[in-house]
Amino acid sequence: MEAIQVGLLGLGTVGSGVVKIIENHQDKLMHQVGCPVKVKKILVQDLNKKRDVDVDPAQLTTNADDILQDPDIDVVIEVMGGIEETRNYLLKALSEKKHVVTANKDLMAVYGSELLTAASANGCDLFYEASVAGGIPILRSLVDGLASDRITKMMGIVNGTTNYILTKMSKHGRAYEEVLKEAQELGYAEADPASDVEGLDAARKMAILATLGFSMKIDLDDVKVEGITRITEEDIQYGKQLGYTMKLIGIAHREGEKVEVSVQPTLLSDSHPLASVNDEYNAVYVYGEAVGETMFYGPGAGSLPTATAVVSDLVGVMKNMRLGVNGANAVTPQYQKKLKGPDEIYSKFFLRLHVKDEVGVFANITSIFSEHSVSFEKILQMPLKENGLAEIVLVTHQASLQDYEDILVKLRDLNAVHEIKSSYRVEGSARI
Amino acid sequence: MEAIQVGLLGLGTVGSGVVKIIENHQDKLMHQVGCPVKVKKILVQDLNKKRDVDVDPAQLTTNADDILQDPDIDVVIEVMGGIEETRNYLLKALSEKKHVVTANKDLMAVYGSELLTAASANGCDLFYEASVAGGIPILRSLVDGLASDRITKMMGIVNGTTNYILTKMSKHGRAYEEVLKEAQELGYAEADPASDVEGLDAARKMAILATLGFSMKIDLDDVKVEGITRITEEDIQYGKQLGYTMKLIGIAHREGEKVEVSVQPTLLSDSHPLASVNDEYNAVYVYGEAVGETMFYGPGAGSLPTATAVVSDLVGVMKNMRLGVNGANAVTPQYQKKLKGPDEIYSKFFLRLHVKDEVGVFANITSIFSEHSVSFEKILQMPLKENGLAEIVLVTHQASLQDYEDILVKLRDLNAVHEIKSSYRVEGSARI
Numbered sequence: 086m087e088a089i090q091v092g093l094l095g096l097g098t099v100g101s102g103v104v105k106i107i108e109n110h111q112d113k114l115m116h117q118v119g120c121p122v123k124v125k126k127i128l129v130q131d132l133n134k135k136r137d138v139d140v141d142p143a144q145l146t147t148n149a150d151d152i153l154q155d156p157d158i159d160v161v162i163e164v165m166g167g168i169e170e171t172r173n174y175l176l177k178a179l180s181e182k183k184h185v186v187t188a189n190k191d192l193m194a195v196y197g198s199e200l201l202t203a204a205s206a207n208g209c210d211l212f213y214e215a216s217v218a219g220g221i222p223i224l225r226s227l228v229d230g231l232a233s234d235r236i237t238k239m240m241g242i243v244n245g246t247t248n249y250i251l252t253k254m255s256k257h258g259r260a261y262e263e264v265l266k267e268a269q270e271l272g273y274a275e276a277d278p279a280s281d282v283e284g285l286d287a288a289r290k291m292a293i294l295a296t297l298g299f300s301m302k303i304d305l306d307d308v309k310v311e312g313i314t315r316i317t318e319e320d321i322q323y324g325k326q327l328g329y330t331m332k333l334i335g336i337a338h339r340e341g342e343k344v345e346v347s348v349q350p351t352l353l354s355d356s357h358p359l360a361s362v363n364d365e366y367n368a369v370y371v372y373g374e375a376v377g378e379t380m381f382y383g384p385g386a387g388s389l390p391t392a393t394a395v396v397s398d399l400v401g402v403m404k405n406m407r408l409g410v411n412g413a414n415a416v417t418p419q420y421q422k423k424l425k426g427p428d429e430i431y432s433k434f435f436l437r438l439h440v441k442d443e444v445g446v447f448a449n450i451t452s453i454f455s456e457h458s459v460s461f462e463k464i465l466q467m468p469l470k471e472n473g474l475a476e477i478v479l480v481t482h483q484a485s486l487q488d489y490e491d492i493l494v495k496l497r498d499l500n501a502v503h504e505i506k507s508s509y510r511v512e513g514s515a516r517i
Numbered sequence: 518m519e520a521i522q523v524g525l526l527g528l529g530t531v532g533s534g535v536v537k538i539i540e541n542h543q544d545k546l547m548h549q550v551g552c553p554v555k556v557k558k559i560l561v562q563d564l565n566k567k568r569d570v571d572v573d574p575a576q577l578t579t580n581a582d583d584i585l586q587d588p589d590i591d592v593v594i595e596v597m598g599g600i601e602e603t604r605n606y607l608l609k610a611l612s613e614k615k616h617v618v619t620a621n622k623d624l625m626a627v628y629g630s631e632l633l634t635a636a637s638a639n640g641c642d643l644f645y646e647a648s649v650a651g652g653i654p655i656l657r658s659l660v661d662g663l664a665s666d667r668i669t670k671m672m673g674i675v676n677g678t679t680n681y682i683l684t685k686m687s688k689h690g691r692a693y694e695e696v697l698k699e700a701q702e703l704g705y706a707e708a709d710p711a712s713d714v715e716g717l718d719a720a721r722k723m724a725i726l727a728t729l730g731f732s733m734k735i736d737l738d739d740v741k742v743e744g745i746t747r748i749t750e751e752d753i754q755y756g757k758q759l760g761y762t763m764k765l766i767g768i769a770h771r772e773g774e775k776v777e778v779s780v781q782p783t784l785l786s787d788s789h790p791l792a793s794v795n796d797e798y799n800a801v802y803v804y805g806e807a808v809g810e811t812m813f814y815g816p817g818a819g820s821l822p823t824a825t826a827v828v829s830d831l832v833g834v835m836k837n838m839r840l841g842v843n844g845a846n847a848v849t850p851q852y853q854k855k856l857k858g859p860d861e862i863y864s865k866f867f868l869r870l871h872v873k874d875e876v877g878v879f880a881n882i883t884s885i886f887s888e889h890s891v892s893f894e895k896i897l898q899m900p901l902k903e904n905g906l907a908e909i910v911l912v913t914h915q916a917s918l919q920d921y922e923d924i925l926v927k928l929r930d931l932n933a934v935h936e937i938k939s940s941y942r943v944e945g946s947a948r949i
Contacts, residue, residue: 106665106807114665116732116851221811222658233538233546233828300548358814361793368812375538375825379653379815380800382790383808393807396665410840419548 088121089403092152092183094128094174095165096145099188099215101138102392103162103399110396118403126152128165153177160402162395163187172196179203179211184411186398188215188391194289194305197296198418208412210402215394217243217290221383222397223369227297234373236298240512241335243290245365245385246274246281247313251331252363255321261314273365283312284333287348291335294369295346299339300419307424309347316350320507323437323478324352327463330360334512338430345425352435352480352511428487433462433511435480438496439503442468442475446501450477453495457488474503480511520553521835524584524615526560526606527597528577531620531647533570534824535594535831542828550835558584560597585609592834594827595619604628611635611643616843618830620647620823626721626737629728640844642837644830647823649675649722653815654829655801659729666805668730672944673767675722677797677817678706678713679745683763684795687753693746705797715744716765719780723767726801727778731771732851739856741779748782752939755869755910756784759895762792766944770862777857784867784912784943860919865894865943867912870928871935874900874907878933882909885927889920906935912943 091107093100104124107114114122129145152158153174161178163185165171171192175185176199185204187193193200193216204211214224227236242248246268253264265282268274280286288308295303313333321331329352337346353360358380362368367385372378384390405411440446447466454461465478481489496502523539525532536556539546546554561577584590585606593610595617597603603624607617608631617636619625625632625648636643646656659668674680678700685696697714700706712718720740727735745765753763761784769778785792790812794800799817804810816822837843872878879898886893897910913921928934 102807110665110667113667113851226654226658233542233832234825235542235545358793361790373825375534375821377816377819377822379813381811381813383811387809389807390809393666393805400665408840408842410842419545 088123089118089160089406090123090125090158091160091162091399092126092128092155092158093124094149094152094161094163094171096127096129096136096138096140097164097166098388099164099391099395100127101136102388103164103395104138104140106392106396114400114403117400119407120403122399122403125158126155128152149174153181153183158183159406160184160186160399162399163189163192164395166191168192168195172200175200176203179207179209182207182209184210184402184406186212186215186395186402188213188395190216190286190289190293192216194292197293198302205412210405210411212398212401213293214398215391217293221367221369221381221385222394223294223381224297226381227294227371234375236371236373237339238372239291239294239298239335239337239369240359241287241291241294241369242332242359242362242367243294243335243369243385244281244284244287244333245367246278247284247287247333248362248367248385249273249365250282251313251316251321251333254316254318255325255331256363258318258322260318261316282314284310284348285312287333287335291337291346291348294335295337295344296418298337298371299344301344301422302418303337303344303346303422307346307422309345309349311349313350315507317507320437320509323465324435326465327352327435327478327480328355329353329435329511330355331509332359332362334359334510336512340425340429342420343423343425343429345430350509352509354513357512426487427490428485430486431483432486433481433483433513434489435507435509435511436478437506437508438477439469439471439474439506440477441501441503442473443501446475447477449499449501450496453492453499454481457484457492459484459488459492476506520555521550521592521838522555522557522590523592523594523831524558524560524587524590525556526581526584526593526595526603528559528561528568528570528572529596529598530820531596531823531827532559533568534820535596535827536570536572538824538828539831546832546835549832551839552835554831554835557590558587560584581606585613585615590615591838592616592618592831594831595621595624596827598623600624600627604632607632608635611639611641614639614641616642616834616838618644618647618827618834620645620827622648622718622721622725626724629725630734637844642834642843644833645725646830647826649725653799653801653813653817654826655726655813656729658813659726659803666807668803668805669771670804671723671726671730671767671769671801672791673719673723673726673801674764674791674794674799675726675767675801675817676713676716676719676765677799678710679716679719679765680794680799680817681705681797682714683745683748683753683765686748686750687757687763688795690750690754692750693748714746716742716780717744719765719767723769723778723780726767727769727776728850730769730803731776733776733854734850735769735776735778735854739778739854741777741781743781745782747939749939752869752941755897756867758897759784759867759910759912760787761785761867761943762787763941764791764794766791766942768944772857772861774852775855775857775861777862782941784941786945789944858919859922860917862918863915864918865913865915865945866921867939867941867943868910869938869940870909871901871903871906871938872909873933873935874905875933878907879909881931881933882928885924885931886913889916889924891916891920891924908938
């Protein structure tokens, strides 16, 4: 039986992992697919670099066309990263009727729609499980496992770096900068951590998840993003006292025909299963109308989990090739995008204020909330050592984002409010 | 486009759920599969029984052959339960080239192998996702998502009734009989709870999981089973003190070519993600060589989650029909079954003893452990109010089951040992 031939774009840690898995699991792959698989060519930047995987130098090339225009290559696996150049490579591969597997969330968040359309037009598969939460087969579950359900909400811890940092801050009371530095030394965070700590990486993944889960084209620009850089130890400690754990949570919520997608630091009720997802682990919590609540948990990144997801996608492509049904089950968005306005987004909120410690101040503040019909679930007030100030920490009941933002404007205008120290979304029990 | 026609065996809560989902989700199903789906006939016991779902009386029949021999029916969905008669129905359906979807774990645990072979011989699909942990797409994940990985261990909370009972006992210090009674009143436990509380239901699911995950035919008889009926509040409380949560855990563990599969009350380290799976929820924790650790969490039963899983399987069958590839990806076990002996099964153990409170007794006991090179992780000893007795609670380090059982025999023979009160397997941190 003729081997299926694969071209690899990139030979970093994930690419090396893919090569190793294909080598070490030939028997299992053969059993599943019914024919051998062979990595024919690998695009690299430097032919002479020392690598931690055995490859024949003749397999390496610095010219992408050696892969994209080789008629013997059936499948292109993209693990090189990058966006613009990579997009051109993959469009070329698809136009040459090659199937594509990619682990590139940045690319899929920006050009996913265009690439999926090109794949469909060319009768090719384009699989990208590894682009979201590397080790968790969440995309396949959304498409297949929950196929007959209507997904109403997804909440995800989809960035390992920030979850690692927040876990260390919460459990050991350590400061953000210190833990970030440690994470960089351990290789959990990049030298330039912006994409992780500013929430962009998580936002890209939420855009991909929402697009699939709601069958609606959600762009990165549709995702409201806030990172973890302004979270303080005080906020985490207050959260703890009130029964909440601080997490960077991606939320995709559909009500009726409208959706909201956001990534933001969130105080999550301790009883919610996501609250105990720690360290570099990821998890996606899915609410379906029929199935109820399910959670998918696993390593979010790492070269081996990501490489495993890539090879699982490759197996999917190869099975389809053997069956002659590639491109047949590309999922195109079914619904028009309709985003909720701030008056349609509801949640609880945590607010921490420094106010003048004077008679009537508390009443002034709470009356602003009452004007917007927002009531409180929890309130703490305590004097501060600073001159004549008190600290108020409160958690509201459900309120619209519009009302809450209006309240914040009015509070800022209030003479008695010295400073708004912090403000977070609060997500309650597991049940919506 | 011609509709795909379905015959339903059974119209209880799950069957009714399937009918409702198919009705309510015609648009979504049409979008996914490309043709309509219609329930043509439904096998019931009583034509005149009042039902909570609208069905045309003409759809109902009490004669299975109206479904099994109707050439217009493409897919048979079995939600009637039972084993022997049901097996005959499904073998007949398969021999008539009808695809089969079943939610019946009892049947699959006993006749799964025979039915899968019959399906393969007839070029038919036989899907059974709903038979394990209703709402969690775990089987599909094992087959597809982790396709290129080697699964080494699965630990599962796969019975909702017992997890509900143990959660209530642990969190509220309540007695087994009292919680069981409540669970029966709430409909979480059957009037005859034996299959749940004796661990048989969990054992059936572990046999199915191990068969798929290890690609090795594991029969129900291969699963060592112990239920929750002898768990006492004291054991749960001691566990808590030592940092463990009591759970009924199914374990399927592969080392080299050999496997063990068991279901037993287990003291699970509080830090293990399974320890916080509470109430009627189920979860399966999967260890893969490449991917590391993943967990699938969700409702284990319930008519809607189960019906959702059934319809997801139906969608899979229908996609395959449209593509003309049914029966092509039936997974047949790849490896010969090799079960570990007691000398090859390793774990930690929790042991609670009542002993005579005399000089030298403690040394006598520990020397028996030393003879078998078994050392201790934790030991508590305290006097009892009863005449001259002391209680010893200990947790061993890793030991073989063989050594541990030999030790128990010797302890029973020891004059100073008044009674062995309880003994449990202990599973440590998330990392194996």
